[in-house]
Amino acid sequence: MSAEAALATWLGDYRGNRIDLPGADDPRLAERRERAIALVESAGLPHRRLEEWKYSDLLHRLASEYEPATPWAGALVREGALADPFADIACNTLIFANGFFRADASSPPEGLTVTTLAESGVPDGALPALDAQLARADDAIGNLNLALARDGVFITVPAGFKAERPLHIVYLDPAASGARRARTVRSQIRLEEGAELTLIETYLGKGGAEDVTNAALDITLSERAVLSHVRVLSDGESATQIHSLNAALEKGARYAPTILNLGAGYCRTTMRLEMQGAGAHAEVTALAALGGREHNDLTTILRHAVPGTTAMQTVKSVLAGKSRGIYQGRVVVMPGANGTDSTQLAKSVLLSREAEADTKPELEILADDVKCAHGATIGALDPAALFYLRARGIPKAEALAMLVEAFLGDALGAIADEPLREAAAAALRARLAALEVTL
């Protein structure tokens, strides 16, 4: 399918179904969807000739016929290629099945405002983030998501509220039908002044279907709000996962996302962090353990807009089989944003002759009183360490597994909550055990 035909397919979905999309009769939303689709039409779908998509051929993944996903009312199993690692953790749970919210299976927490797009449309407070999306005219994926979003959840944590239990959002893919489906979900989380929340997201899928998930999450953190965010992805080899994660941090806010890609045919996460208030701090951790022909692309754009904001990014990948791990991280320090301290660390280990790692840690600095640094390495596991272990009678496979686990595992320290960290570590171990080391 040509690029034009692929674009026509997605535009056709919108044009054919717009009267059935949630909020079709709400001019606030309908008008924004119209603007979004117009932007997609003029920008076209992402292709490799665009710098931001240089390493990840998305067009190829979007260029075939699909059916929009439909609500699923059947039984739910919290399992993907791996079982839900957080099933045993006491959480308030929101369940999405096939891209639609399942109220009957969910237990929204008390004290938080939770509404869904399909049920109650867009609350007024969610409009600014949609307008911010429309302002990114060349972000075709984000705008396509806005135009086609069929469900999503809007969560507000009121000022000063400190949630006791984590909020766990589980995205399940229960219908393993043969047809290729597209799911489009757009959610928002807003933490008002001084609010605190731990958010867990798990994307679980295993189907052989070549489903495409386009998910966007807009996060707004008001003054001194604190959001810990753990996202685990475990999907099938032919799945396509496209994620937009947009966060704006006000004065003194802290955001700590930890993203674990434990398998997905193709995953692209575009993370945009806007550091808008002095003292805001972001701590990004992203780990990927891939095999087969899996492809993971983490692209971050971290903008320090005001003086005195800090950020740290740690990205680690272990690549087996014919997998490919990509990190494109751009740090922008705007004029006058003095006192910025921003670091990027990207490390990849290749476990096979056919794996590939591509890293582009980019600095764009327009102020002078800043501290910015990045480090990147790509290589094999340390042969000296391997020798050390083997000399002590540990078999090669086991020794390799230990080293890989140690390499990735120390980054999990970013998850402050211990049971949560342990659960994430267990999931990571399970994934690593399934990877084939061919060195």
Added chain:
Amino acid sequence: MAIVDETRAEVEARAGDKYKYGFVTDIEMDRAAKGLSEETVRFISAAKNEPSWLLDWRLEAFRRWQAMAEPKWARVHYPPIDFQNAYYYAAPKKKQELASLDEVDPQILATYEKLGIPLSEQKMLAGVAVDAVFDSVSVATTFKAKLAEAGVIFCPISEAVRDHPELVRKYLGSVVPVTDNFYATLNSAVFSDGSFVYVPPGVRCPMELSTYFRINASETGQFERTLIIADKGSYVSYLEGCTAPKRDENQLHAAVVELVALDDAEIKYSTVQNWYPGDENGRGGIYNFVTKRGDCRGPRAKISWTQVETGSAITWKYPSCILRGDDSVGEFYSIAIANHFQQADTGTKMIHLGKNTRSRIISKGISAGKAQNTYRGLVSVHPKAEGARNYTQCDSLLMGPECGAHTVPYIESRNPTATVEHEATTSKISEEQLFYARSRGIPADEAVTLIVNGFCREVLQQLPMEFAVEAQKLVGISLEGSVG
């Protein structure tokens, strides 16, 4: 400390931003008509009595160029260039065959004197042979005899086309193909002259080879073409230094440099680029779009690039190494200084193809005033590059709130036995270091020069002696007045 004092003296002597080399020499020029067409290409080729294969090569390049678009990905901004509003060929008017230096136009000689290039026998003591390029045509070459004795060919490329066509034909365009990029293709079509070096097998070139480029006539684009071939087991060190007179119009420069290192050969290529950067308001200055690439074609070959970039309004330059031979080595040492309204987008590419290939990148970027300085580099390890090794360090120093420093490294590895390491830092001059120096009675300006020279030291050390001294002075002069 002596060097700092010297720098101070130099700065004072030059009283602010007056560009030392801002003078124009009046000599008769042989010019092609303004604009670029097939006719221009034919004119240049005819003026140089070129064989038909070279004319065909140029015409092919010109045809390809017409279908190409200017690259837009670099972080540099400038008004559109009207390629039809420039002269593509200017040669000092030819009188007759020159028998000795005495016959060289005295005005040209005087110009060199102002530039500090003594084209005289004393130069012999310094061990430097100078192939002086004056507006596109080499007018004099010294020390030919000594080089000839060693079997080294060092001559203008136009002469090489005549005397050594087999070498030129074999290697020209073999590292930078005709269609490589917009500016390289333009250069292939209209290149006027440049240097040609061939070092025969096993020969260590007896002296440092040096060429001074100089842009003289207003509105004349300069399209140098340099080709250096180091045959098996040979060694050559080549120095390139640049100055240009002060002009208000922007001038275009699109050079191509090709290096070929065969088995066990080593080429060291050093550049000090000090072209007119424009005035403090961003008026004028050279547009420098250069394609430089070296090919380590045989095992254990080594190519080392060292550059000190202080000039030009716009720099677009990525000296690269193709590490084809097993165990070959590529190095890139760079200092890029951008002050006032200068824009520099420079870096390197290290393409690891052979086994156990090694590369090292040390880049120091300094931004001051309203300048934008970008490091853009690629390290690519191909599947067969068993045991390849790269180390990259790029540091940026910011001076002043209105400048920018950017780092865009691409790191790609497709071999698990390869090790690629990249480090980068960006910071301003440390208050602590400044305080330390100042509390010992060193004035602010001097302290800055001292710290900056320390920041650049790793790269300055790589330069041959003659250049290191000049480069160190340049660092101080380029940053003059940038500390508030």
